[in-house]
Amino acid sequence: LSDLDSVVEAVLTSPRYARVCEELVVHVASIELQKRPSFKEAVKATKSKLHQVAGSYLDIRMEYGDWLEELQRAGASGSAEAWEAACRDILRHQSSTRERLPIVERFYREVLEPVGAVHSVLDLGCGLNPLAARWMPLAEGAEYRAYDVYADMVDFVGAFLRLAGLRGGAVCDDVSRLTDVPPAQVVFMLKCVPVLDQLDRSAVPRILELVDGAHVLISFPLQSLGGKKKGMVRTYEARMAQLASGKPWMVRRFEYATELAFLVSTSMGR
Numbered sequence: 001l002s003d004l005d006s007v008v009e010a011v012l013t014s015p016r017y018a019r020v021c022e023e024l025v026v027h028v029a030s031i032e033l034q035k036r037p038s039f040k041e042a043v044k045a046t047k048s049k050l051h052q053v054a055g056s057y058l059d060i061r062m063e064y065g066d067w068l069e070e071l072q073r074a075g076a077s078g079s080a081e082a083w084e085a086a087c088r089d090i091l092r093h094q095s096s097t098r099e100r101l102p103i104v105e106r107f108y109r110e111v112l113e114p115v116g117a118v119h120s121v122l123d124l125g126c127g128l129n130p131l132a133a134r135w136m137p138l139a140e141g142a143e144y145r146a147y148d149v150y151a152d153m154v155d156f157v158g159a160f161l162r163l164a165g166l167r168g169g170a171v172c173d174d175v176s177r178l179t180d181v182p183p184a185q186v187v188f189m190l191k192c193v194p195v196l197d198q199l200d201r202s203a204v205p206r207i208l209e210l211v212d213g214a215h216v217l218i219s220f221p222l223q224s225l226g227g228k229k230k231g232m233v234r235t236y237e238a239r240m241a242q243l244a245s246g247k248p249w250m251v252r253r254f255e256y257a258t259e260l261a262f263l264v265s266t267s268m269g270r
């Protein structure tokens with residue numbers, strides 16, 4: 001085994017990272033091995049980076065089997081309230097969607113208002129966000145494609161999409177290494193720019209070059225506690241300005257207590 005293979009194997013045998021897609025583990029392990037050739041330290045640093053970019057957002061236990069049953073029951077009951085309640089319940093189990101939950105209706109209504117009816121979504125670094133589909137202005141028969149790095153989460157999201165009657169599906173892959181991006185009317189990169197920047201600062205600009213669609217919805221997390229919020233707004237506005245620099249885009253800005261969002265409209269029609 002090469003050094004890289006043994007670090008990847010050691011990380012994937014640890015229960016917390018066993019379901020992370022191998023592409024991401026290889027990506028992170030190769031960066032960490034370049035910085036520190038010691039096997040033990042590289043394993044530790046790889047796990048710590050995976051925690052930062054993905055693990056830290058999840059609850060300790062993700063009860064995908066139970067949640068699917070809850071959704072199936074709600075779907076079979078025919079009650080829209082029961083379906084919404086089940087979705088809200090599940091959205092509480094990842095910190096990103098939990099923070100958005102109090103404003104979820106208003107958020108999607110406002111940020112997607114300039115788009116009108118949405119026929120196709122590509123949700124990159126989706127987490128549990130596809131479960132908020134109920135509050136998005138999706139057209140009848142809309143297509144929803146979602147990407148994340150946990151095999152079990154992606155299976156669950158795929159099953160959810162089928163239950164919700166949405167076309168498309170969920171894919172387990174490291175989006176920072178995508179070489180082509182499926183076409184979609186709206187691409188979501190919700191709270192995932194800072195995460196991808198931690199892996200590779202050139203990943204997001206590259207993804208934005210590959211995007212084939214009319215709109216990209218980019219957002220950043222804000223923290224309202226303490227005096228940090230102003231600083232975060234400034235930092236993320238600067239990152240957004242950098243990403244949009246020299247592009248013929250129209251950028252609309254939306255600020256909420258826990259999230260700063262930008263709807264980028266490219267010149268590509270769809």
Ligand SMILES: C[S@@+](CC[C@H](N)C(=O)[O-])C[C@H]1O[C@@H](n2cnc3c(N)ncnc32)[C@H](O)[C@@H]1O
Binds near residue numbers: 174192199
């Ligand atoms: C801050 S959360 C945002 C989740 C969701 N977009 C939202 O706003 O509710 C970041 C998400 O990106 C995923 N992620 C991290 N690195 C990734 C990568 N290289 N490729 C795909 N997804 C990634 C994590 O697993 C996590 O679900």
